[in-house]
Amino acid sequence: MTRNESGSAAPERIVIATRESRLALWQAEHVKARLEALYPACRVELLGMTTRGDQILDRPLAKVGGKGLFVKELETALLDGRADIAVHSMKDVPMEMAEPFALPCISARELPLDAFVSSRYASLDDMPPGAVVGTSSLRRESQLHMSYPYLAVTSLRGNLDTRLRKLDEGQYDAIILAAAGLKRLGLGERIRALLPSEVSLPAAGQGALGIECLADRPEVAAWLAPLNDPDTSACVRAERAVARALAGSCEVPLGAYAEIRAGRLWLRGFVALPDGSRMVRAEREGDPAEAEALGRALADELRAQGAEAILAELG
Numbered sequence: 001m002t003r004n005e006s007g008s009a010a011p012e013r014i015v016i017a018t019r020e021s022r023l024a025l026w027q028a029e030h031v032k033a034r035l036e037a038l039y040p041a042c043r044v045e046l047l048g049m050t051t052r053g054d055q056i057l058d059r060p061l062a063k064v065g066g067k068g069l070f071v072k073e074l075e076t077a078l079l080d081g082r083a084d085i086a087v088h089s090m091k092d093v094p095m096e097m098a099e100p101f102a103l104p105c106i107s108a109r110e111l112p113l114d115a116f117v118s119s120r121y122a123s124l125d126d127m128p129p130g131a132v133v134g135t136s137s138l139r140r141e142s143q144l145h146m147s148y149p150y151l152a153v154t155s156l157r158g159n160l161d162t163r164l165r166k167l168d169e170g171q172y173d174a175i176i177l178a179a180a181g182l183k184r185l186g187l188g189e190r191i192r193a194l195l196p197s198e199v200s201l202p203a204a205g206q207g208a209l210g211i212e213c214l215a216d217r218p219e220v221a222a223w224l225a226p227l228n229d230p231d232t233s234a235c236v237r238a239e240r241a242v243a244r245a246l247a248g249s250c251e252v253p254l255g256a257y258a259e260i261r262a263g264r265l266w267l268r269g270f271v272a273l274p275d276g277s278r279m280v281r282a283e284r285e286g287d288p289a290e291a292e293a294l295g296r297a298l299a300d301e302l303r304a305q306g307a308e309a310i311l312a313e314l315g
């Protein structure tokens with residue numbers, strides 16, 4: 001039997017549960033290719049599934065149950081033993097994981113910023129008053145209102161291809177999407193401008209892939225260990241700690257974004273009302289080894305500045 005670096009037996013077969021959107025399939029194929037390179041004798045297979053989040057397309061996510069909609073079916077496949085791992089955009093993974101599940105691996109992050117996509121305008125700064133920007137995220141909406149109060153922000157749902165089609169049909173003058181998703185799908189040329197983090201602070205986990213397995217399968221976690229990126233993992237754990245401490249499971253206009261600079265973790269966060277009329281921001285720097293404590297401390301600071309009142313108003 002062959003042994004990998006962590007001493008556990010090399011896998012013979014790994015089944016990856018994945019959503020069937022083009023982005024999810026790209027992400028699962030990406031992890032498949034990396035696992036095949038690590039374990040040449042291993043058969044890596046995809047198990048494609050449709051989730052509730054993919055089916056409900058006519059209502060804003062915040063109104064239909066939030067992020068959990070995208071992972072539940074995949075987790076059921078892990079519990080049933082139909083799959084060994086599930087690949088997720090970390091942005092779509094609920095802040096609280098249920099007992100039997102673990103996220104042992106977060107791979108190196110792509111461009112984490114939001115992107116401006118339009119065929120009419122080169123950037124948000126070029127848009128005239130009343131021009132229509134589509135986004136389905138309360139985080140993007142609140143920040144757009146804050147920096148560009150004269151633009152009209154309207155709801156936009158669907159997977160990436162659907163959103164781009166709605167833009168191309170003329171329903172919007174511009175839309176905001178995660179740059180990472182566009183680049184993964186080979187649509188990087190649709191990006192007219194990147195929104196700096198000062199204008200649109202990314203969501204917790206944006207641009208990072210996470211791999212989930214059952215907590216009681218340490219051998220699976222060991223197979224995944226070489227794909228884990230310690231810097232990205234520290235950043236995303238800090239970001240998720242902010243979101244967990246403030247929002248729990250409800251949908252709130254909240255951003256949390258961390259970067260490693262000169263070996264230190266620099267974390268920023270905000271909470272706002274969707275219309276941008278109120279916003280509190282904070283930032284903090286510390287040891288990446290204390291990522292989650294930093295996230296909680298940042299959440300406390302946001303609370304001290306009035307986040308509680310904003311959250312209360314959101315109900």
Ligand SMILES: NCc1[nH]cc(CCC(=O)O)c1CC(=O)O
Pocket residue numbers: 089090091092176177178179180181205206207208209
């Ligand atoms: N909410 C859906 C979603 N989940 C992950 C990404 C993009 C890729 C990523 O952030 O890893 C997107 C699309 C978007 O927000 O434009």
